[in-house]
Amino acid sequence: MAKPEATSTELIRPKTAIVGIFGPHNRMRNPQYYYDEFVSLVNTFGEGYDESYFTKVRTIDNNHFFTKGKLEELTKFCIDNEIKQVIFSEPLSPVQERNLEDALCCPVMDRENLILNIFSNSAKTAEGKIQTEIAVIEFMRTRLVGKGKEFAQQSGFIGTRGPGETYKEEIKRHFADKTRQARKKLEALQNARVVQRKQRLETNTPLISIIGYTNAGKSSLLNRLTKSDILAEDKLFATLDTTTRELFLDHKRKYLISDTVGFISNLPHNLIAAFKSTLDELTFAHLLLHVVDVSNPSWEDQIDVVNETLRDLGVSTKPVMYVFNKMDKLSSEEREALQERLAEYTPAVFIHTMSKEGSAPLLEAIKKYAF
Ligand SMILES: Nc1nc2c(ncn2[C@@H]2O[C@H](COP(=O)(O)OP(=O)(O)OP(=O)(O)O)[C@@H](O)[C@H]2O)c(=O)[nH]1
Ligand SMILES: [Mg+2]
Secondary structure, three states, X not given: OOOOOOOOOOOOOOOEEEEEEEOOOOOOOOHHHHHHHHHHHHHHHOOOOOEEEEEEOOOOEOOOEOOHXXXXXXXXXXXXXXXXXXXXXXXXXXXXXXXXXXXXXXXXXXHHHHHHHHHHHHOOOHHHHHHHHHHHHHHHHHHHOOOOHHHHHHOOOOOXXXXXXXXXXXXHHHHHHHHHHHHHHHHHHHHHHHHHHHHHHHXXXXXXXXXXXXXXXXXXXXXXXXXXXXXXXXXXXXXXXXXXXXXXXXXXXXXXXXXXXXXXXXXXXXXXXXXXXXXXXXXXXXXXXXXXXXXXXXXXXXXXXXXXXXXXXOOOOOOEEEEEEOXXXXXXXXXXXXXXXXXXXXXXXEOOOOOHHHHHXXXXXXXXXXX
């Protein structure tokens, strides 16, 4: 399989290898696109990498993630290339992470840590920042409790042990305190949102929520429909916060339409839990617009991931309209081929957000929709 070129970087950072893994735990059908997406995550994180290693695994070891032979191969790769940091495409358990760090003799960053770092960099509002912080605290807690005191201190943990408290208890209490404080701040911020929502519900205005895989074009769509100026860029997780705007059709009918954080395969559970209150908005939606980047060859896998996440959030029974976006990027042959694969995705509209005309079919569909 062709490996992408390593990105150069002027940053001074340890020599980094990225390790892409494809195996039975992964439901994405195409290893190449899964790997490409992982490279996009690493590039969005922004620190670049020097070497890449891609492997398919048949079984996963509970202690080291890799079975003996694969682990030896990877260790040799890291030694030969003098690697000082490894980023993995998969989530690792705290035990796997610790054992891999011992075996490879360098720090290891797993998929969850990578996505958390991207969220931390992208979070702009107080709410987005606190929700990310809660997920980070939870991640750190599971890692630090099992590690030695020295490591904890290197990671910035400065404890103040209470009387009779063991070191482990001290760390647990410290994280519980931090989570409690963060949740309190979050609750205060969200009270305003609850009041706004109550007022909206009283007016009976239909609420439409835009959802979908990250980078599908959700924010571009909201911008196009409501002449807004939300950040939309070719970057994973550009949006973390829910933004709601008014949409008027035929100068009389008013709708509320909101943009949400995008989903991705293996989205860390901690992040879903931390963002649950923001995503709660979806439970009040009258219609979900499921935006699909039809120019991405993995669009069907991406639809499955989004639908699975909706099930996790308990909103899978909401009415959904599939919005096949980026149609401008398809050739006429590709458009024809697409028609054959659409049977299970109804109702559906085909748009692009590059022009007013491109998104017109969606406005027509919303006007006809019986809210
Ligand atoms: N060619 C083309 N590009 C599009 C279209 N819609 C969006 N894009 C581009 O796709 C990229 C992602 O768009 P966003 O609107 O930021 O996507 P998003 O779903 O909000 O992404 P996240 O917030 O990161 O989850 C941007 O570079 C957009 O310019 C489209 O219809 N056609
Ligand atoms: Mg967005």
